[in-house]
Amino acid sequence: MSTGDRVGRITVVGLGPGAARQMTPQAAAAVEAADLVFGYAPYLARLPERPGQERRPSDNREEIARASAALDAAVAGARVAMVSGGDPGVFAMAAAVCEAIEHGPDAWRALDLEVVPGVTAMLAVAARCGAPLGHDFCALSLSDNLKPWALVEKRLLLAAEAGFVIALYNPISRARPWQLGRAFALLRERLAGSVPVVFGRAAGREDERITLTTLADANPAQADMATCVIIGTADTRIVQRPGLPPLVYAPRSADRPVSPVEETAP
Amino acid sequence: MSTGDRVGRITVVGLGPGAARQMTPQAAAAVEAADLVFGYAPYLARLPERPGQERRPSDNREEIARASAALDAAVAGARVAMVSGGDPGVFAMAAAVCEAIEHGPDAWRALDLEVVPGVTAMLAVAARCGAPLGHDFCALSLSDNLKPWALVEKRLLLAAEAGFVIALYNPISRARPWQLGRAFALLRERLAGSVPVVFGRAAGREDERITLTTLADANPAQADMATCVIIGTADTRIVQRPGLPPLVYAPRSADRPVSPVEETAP
Numbered sequence: 001m002s003t004g005d006r007v008g009r010i011t012v013v014g015l016g017p018g019a020a021r022q023m024t025p026q027a028a029a030a031v032e033a034a035d036l037v038f039g040y041a042p043y044l045a046r047l048p049e050r051p052g053q054e055r056r057p058s059d060n061r062e063e064i065a066r067a068s069a070a071l072d073a074a075v076a077g078a079r080v081a082m083v084s085g086g087d088p089g090v091f092a093m094a095a096a097v098c099e100a101i102e103h104g105p106d107a108w109r110a111l112d113l114e115v116v117p118g119v120t121a122m123l124a125v126a127a128r129c130g131a132p133l134g135h136d137f138c139a140l141s142l143s144d145n146l147k148p149w150a151l152v153e154k155r156l157l158l159a160a161e162a163g164f165v166i167a168l169y170n171p172i173s174r175a176r177p178w179q180l181g182r183a184f185a186l187l188r189e190r191l192a193g194s195v196p197v198v199f200g201r202a203a204g205r206e207d208e209r210i211t212l213t214t215l216a217d218a219n220p221a222q223a224d225m226a227t228c229v230i231i232g233t234a235d236t237r238i239v240q241r242p243g244l245p246p247l248v249y250a251p252r253s254a255d256r257p258v259s260p261v262e263e264t265a266p
Numbered sequence: 267m268s269t270g271d272r273v274g275r276i277t278v279v280g281l282g283p284g285a286a287r288q289m290t291p292q293a294a295a296a297v298e299a300a301d302l303v304f305g306y307a308p309y310l311a312r313l314p315e316r317p318g319q320e321r322r323p324s325d326n327r328e329e330i331a332r333a334s335a336a337l338d339a340a341v342a343g344a345r346v347a348m349v350s351g352g353d354p355g356v357f358a359m360a361a362a363v364c365e366a367i368e369h370g371p372d373a374w375r376a377l378d379l380e381v382v383p384g385v386t387a388m389l390a391v392a393a394r395c396g397a398p399l400g401h402d403f404c405a406l407s408l409s410d411n412l413k414p415w416a417l418v419e420k421r422l423l424l425a426a427e428a429g430f431v432i433a434l435y436n437p438i439s440r441a442r443p444w445q446l447g448r449a450f451a452l453l454r455e456r457l458a459g460s461v462p463v464v465f466g467r468a469a470g471r472e473d474e475r476i477t478l479t480t481l482a483d484a485n486p487a488q489a490d491m492a493t494c495v496i497i498g499t500a501d502t503r504i505v506q507r508p509g510l511p512p513l514v515y516a517p518r519s520a521d522r523p524v525s526p527v528e529e530t531a532p
């Protein structure tokens with residue numbers, strides 16, 4: 001551990017979608033420079049070992065406890081890296097670290113905190129099938145661990161009404177088996193069954209699996225914890241290609257008439 | 267130019283927000299391998315020169331013409347890179363290339379097309395101020411060049427109603443001077459004046475300028491073409507720190523009661 005600094009520093013690092021070629025040099029350097037690396041065990045397992053560097057793997061829950069341990073270590077003088085897959089600011093550790101700082105001891109607020117962005121899953125999935133996020137879109141976590149399911153449903157309905165392409169993070173897990181099916185059912189009430197849906201698993205990695213289907217046929221069993229689901233709109237285009245996978249993209253133009261938004265209580 | 271291949275290939279490359287340390291190795295390799303590099307002139311200017319590599323700079327409009335020229339060159343046997351700042355799939359060239367392919371000659375559909383993702387502007391801006399995109403959010407282009415302004419307004423209203431953090435791309439330009447002011451005015455009717463607003467210009471670059479204000483005080487003159495504007499929600503938190511810039515983040519929890527969505531015509 002470095003003890004020369006008056007206070008340590010903590011860097012929250014986005015490792016990108018998984019392949020080393022999709023991790024930025026800034027992220028690689030931040031990990032390399034750390035004395036102590038915290039993170040969800042499978043993310044730590046992606047990183048090369050370095051003599052003198054300690055690792056503190058954890059499971060994918062207990063984010064505040066993990067953030068607090070990392071902040072304590074930084075206050076004690078260590079150069080700490082906290083790693084996330086994808087981008088740390090998108091449904092990942094940067095918010096947990098900020099939240100811990102807000103509610104923690106004064107010493108945590110004095111730390112040198114840096115967030116290193118990365119390629120988040122929806123961008124990696126989109127790149128593998130064309131440009132399905134090429135126009136206005138939203139990113140929504142389907143987890144109802146920390147927000148009421150009613151809020152997830154409200155956001156899905158409003159996103160569909162707005163014509164946003166929808167990128168779903170955390171679509172399914174052993175503890176949350178029914179939410180994705182319910183989301184598809186809800187969206188089928190508002191969107192045409194022909195709307196394209198992409199299941200993007202482990203984009204850019206060796207075990208990548210990208211599946212194109214429609215909202216009518218979308219089956220929650222096609223998703224797992226490592227999947228980002230992208231749900232298109234009525235405008236999303238599919239381009240068939242001979243001997244190649246189809247391209248999926250959002251046109252840059254939207255020339256259809258616009259129905260007004262109903263006035264609702266704020 | 268390579269002429270050994272039966273058909274050429276085209277790679278649409280995301281250069282990231284600007285600093286070399288935020289460009290992925292995959293993107294750097296794709297540019298390096300190209301015979302011919304197309305793109306908006308300021309993006310090309312960021313790249314190291316390579317002997318034997320030709321560049322075709324263009325202005326930031328005429329995206330379909332640029333895509334078509336690149337596809338023609340690829341069909342002729344060149345290894346072509348089309349570069350975008352940030353991520354090519356977010357309000358950038360990947361959708362334009364897909365659109366050109368859909369409407370172009372058969373030969374374009376037979377090309378080996380690869381999209382290389384990058385760190386898009388909103389992630390780079392978010393990283394510089396904490397984690398303002400740490401929960402559900404949307405990305406919206408404020409340009410009404412290719413969609414009616416009424417659709418922009420509708421999406422802003424629905425995004426505010428949904429409680430999405432809003433990342434605005436293309437907030438302002440010489441040809442579109444009033445749209446950002448109108449967007450702020452509209453959002454002030456739905457959101458509290460205290461909602462945090464971040465103007466993030468050239469994040470991660472030497473000329474970076476990150477400004478934190480509120481929706482009540484947000485001034486469109488703080489934005490230019492290189493700015494991504496992030497508009498928080500009533501839940502967005504500001505953490506003051508002694509001698510350091512404040513942190514802005516979206517809490518992971520949302521425990522407030524959920525008002526129902528009004529039924530509207532689809």
